[in-house]
Amino acid sequence: MARYQRRNRIYYDDLARLHQLLVGEGLRVLEIGCGLGDLLASIQPGHGVGVEIDPAIAETAQARHSELKIVCADAETISPESIGEPEPFDVIMLPNTLNTLQDVQRVLERLEAFCHPRTRLVVSFHNWLWQPLLKAAEALGQRQPQPPESWLTPRDVTNLLDLAGWEVLKAGHRCLLPRSIPLLAPLANRWLSQLPLLEQLGLTHWMVARPVRQPTSEPSVSVVIPARNEAGNIAAAIERLPALGRCTEVIFVEGHSSDDTWQRIEQVCDSYQGPFQLRRFRQSGKGKADAVWLGFEQAQGEILMILDADLTVRPEDLPRFVQAMTDGRGEFVNGCRLVYPRSAAAMPPHNTAANRFFAAVFSWLLRQRLKDTLCGTKVIWRSDYQRLKKGRSYFGDFDPFGDFDLLFGASKLNLKIVEVPVRYQPRSYGSSNIAHVKEGLILAGMCAYAARKLRFLP
DSSP, rough: HHHHHTTHHHHHHHHHHHHHSSOTTTTTEEEEOTTHHHHHHOOOOOOOEESSSHHHHHHHHHHHHSSSSEOOTTTTOOTTTTTTSSEEEEEEEETOOOOGGGGGHHHHEEEEEEEEEEEEEEEEOOOOHHHHHHHHHTTTTTOOOOOOOOOOOOOHHHHHHHHHEEEEEEEEESOOOSSSOOTHHHOOOOOOOTTTGGGGGOOOOEEEEEEEEOOOOOEEEEEEEESSSSOOOOOOHHHHHHOOSSSSEEEEEESSSSSSSSHHHHHHHHOOOOOSSEEEEESSSSOOOHHHHHHHHHHOOEEEEETTTTTOBOOGGGGHHHHHHHHHSOSSEEOOOOSSSOTTTSSOOHHHHHHHHHHHHHHHHHHSSOTTTOSOOOEEEEEHHHHHHGGGTOOOSSSSSHHHHHHHHHHHOOEEEEEOOOOOOOSSSSSSOOHHHHHHHHHHHHHHHHHHHHOOOO
């Protein structure tokens, strides 16, 4: 096997880069069909367990990677007890394993025993369009001999995952040229392989899936309201906000207003006698993102939610966001202003066009369909935000608005992103704080940067 891996180094390196993107460092990871263990070792798991059916290969893999636990077992009969791992795993990897299994559905069903509700399954398999070339390579001694293979299409795998209780979150292709050809291989595999149409020809097809979620008990909710020059909307935000979850915490974060926004926040918080817990802070930094991060750091609720103080997204719509989270429909909920009719006063035509453009770019970047990336109302579990914050260095602290930071981070964590349509309203007080041209250029630059981190992997 080692000589085939050396010969196909371009392919295996590309597979490693893909899994390093999809699997975070320091997690509990189970790889089924681990071979020599190189792929599992490359992602630097906190605790890595590899399962290999061939005893000789398993022994070699264990000697090669002493930091891993390599178990000789059959994927179709394994259980947590049989491999000595009673604790669930954060990620399960099945790289190029499905094609050789006798009963794919049975294996996918057995994986439930290794999961907790937030476990992610990362599956990769060869594109069926490559079958003639791979069979020819095998006959010529350029590929390791394979047992009888099932040449599964993406639709086949999606259907099998669905039958076994897994929901596909995102998918893609990689690796147009699995052999080392100077200049051409890097161009094809990094850049051309991610372009529309050409992407479908990649050798590697991959999917990320999650266990079908069950509804959760009623959580507590923290609503963070960043406010700059919004004095006339502070009282209305509280008056119109419905009760959310088991208990509702409202956190105002004021940001260098030129009007009396801070004074109004103090008045509302000091005089309030309702069921909500009201808190207020003044940011020392600048920008909406800085205000939101301050609010999230101070929040005590299990669900974190952003409500812009201009109230163009109606507070009355927020229970739908919480419902989507508690029902397990999504793990990151984004508001969508582009479904229902809206007036030109609420969103001028050029804003609508820009929002549609960035939505198309994001849908391609994140491999999850989004219709409105720039809606200020976004919702995430606090536990997921803590993980997102730890991984923020992957993209860097470059987003002054917070929208892209949260969406990029949610995608990197492989969270299920869903959108809740809202009826977008014109603001009733003040004027917009957005500098459209300047901020549009900043957003475009962030998209280009994210493409290199999420799509065009070096």
